[in-house]
């Protein structure tokens with residue numbers, strides 16, 4: 001039987017709502033989630049990352065629901081600079097100011113839609129750290145890269161280029177999200193996830209004194225029916241969940257998959 005190593009990091013389940021959710025319906029889902037969470041012990045850390053318009057309402061609502069200690073709030077992106085003439089962007093300081101504790105950086109949709117490079121993602125992660133936020137740094141290979149046998153090289157290059165030198169297990173989480181698994185209903189096998197996470201762990205341990213304690217999330221089509229299997233894989237310390245995070249009834253079984261009993 002598998003035993004937990006003493007240094008096992010506290011698991012983290014993060015929901016990425018992407019460009020979805022309205023004020024009324026979004027807060028109602030947070031109310032349902034809060035009810036479940038308040039009556040549960042041994043929880044993983046839980047974070048929701050709604051769109052920018054809902055960040056402050058979410059912070060206020062979770063406090064009103066008495067769930068602010070159990071559910072953190074995170075942005076989906078931040079600018080690399082602390083402030084200035086950058087119309088439409090949001091700084092890490094602004095996220096922190098309204099009560100966010102996390103920010104996702106380098107999601108593959110931002111890398112694809114906005115041409116974000118590893119260097120740009122690394123600068124955003126540094127801005128997050130400077131503001132006192134925990135950065136959830138996303139990496140992952142495309143289908144072409146996997147089919148070409150380049151997955152491990154790609155993720156090693158991405159983690160080296162996107163995670164800043166000043167990262168610690170306290171201020172940085174790494175999310176492995178194969179691009180071809182995001183929003184597609186397709187997932188890698190448990191063995192494929194284990195292989196990538198073992199590589200990422202080795203890279204972190206080689207570079208950081210506390211590399212063994214970084215949370216490594218898996219993301220890409222995580223849902224109730226596959227969460228238990230994926231969350232049991234070695235070096236998987238939680239999940240970054242897109243579509244299945246929008247409704248509390250879909251998100252909750254994924255949180256449950258990482259409850260320690």
Ligand code: PGA
Nearest residue numbers: 182183220221241242243
């Ligand atoms: P998905 O998205 O769960 O809808 O595949 C995951 C993500 O993009 O973070």
